[in-house]
Amino acid sequence: MTSSWLDDPVLSIAPVVVLTAAFLGALGIFAIRTALRGRTTNARAEKLGGSVLLSKFIIEFGLWATSPVVRAGVRFRIHPDAFTWASLVLNLLAALLLARGHFGPGGWALVLGSFCDAIDGAVARARGLSSDAGEVLDAAIDRWAEMAVFFGIAWYYRELWWGFFLAAAACAGAVMVSYSRAKAEIFGVDAKGGLMQRHERGAWLCIAAVFSGIWEAWRPSTGFAHHGLVLFALAAIALFANWTGWYRTAYTRRELRRR
Secondary structure, eight states, rough: OOGGGGGGGHHHHHHHHHHHHHHHHHHHHHHHHHHHHHHOOHHHHHHHHOOSSHHEEEEEEHHHHHHHHHHHHHTTOOOOHHHHHHHHHHHHHHHHHTTTOHHHHHHHHHHHHHHHHHHHHHHHHTTOOHHHHHHHHHHHHHHHHHHHHHHHHHHHHHSHHHHHHHHHHHHHHHHHHHHHHHHHHHHOOOOOSSSSOOOHHHHHHHHHHHHHHHHHHHHHOOOSSSOOOHHHHHHHHHHHHHHHHHHHHHHHHHHHHHH
């Protein structure tokens, strides 16, 4: 990869230092608040649930941390679809940057895209604009955005066959996690078990891309940069997401046979 201003260590490392400090500070405040007041029930957190890949406490923290932006969206009457479309644009930008090997800036674009994706539904509910039509748009945008990111990563690894395979397998697993549940719901089956759901995949990819970009800026590779953290995240997503797709499919078949 040829060097460019996007690979400037300052551009990659400075945001990490600032945002990591802000994240840890906010997490500390939330932990103290929870210890003093106790854990509050959050319908969205209950729906998403926690897992070994992403704890429920972190989900509750994320919802709490984004609540000021949700309130601002309500106050300024920003339509939730605006956040949905912003999520797509940012994920497409992330896909382009990742395809070109700019994992630091691409990771931050992915973080911002995931942030917009996380608050569009909250703004819709707070403004009383939740609808089936909005959910359809959100689901479609989520699929396009996520596939674009995996395609971008696959393009980067196009000359590393097993890296390309991991990106393709992770993309297939991501699609099957959503498809298997949607197919089950058509028949009235609630197949929501498993791992590597949308928010978990997003968290793993964001962390891997950002910190892999930082590591590469700090310790540049001689030749092709493998970005080991990203490969590890892809392997985990490919394994758990495809297993979840199969698990939900098998569960749906058992329930239908039982009927």
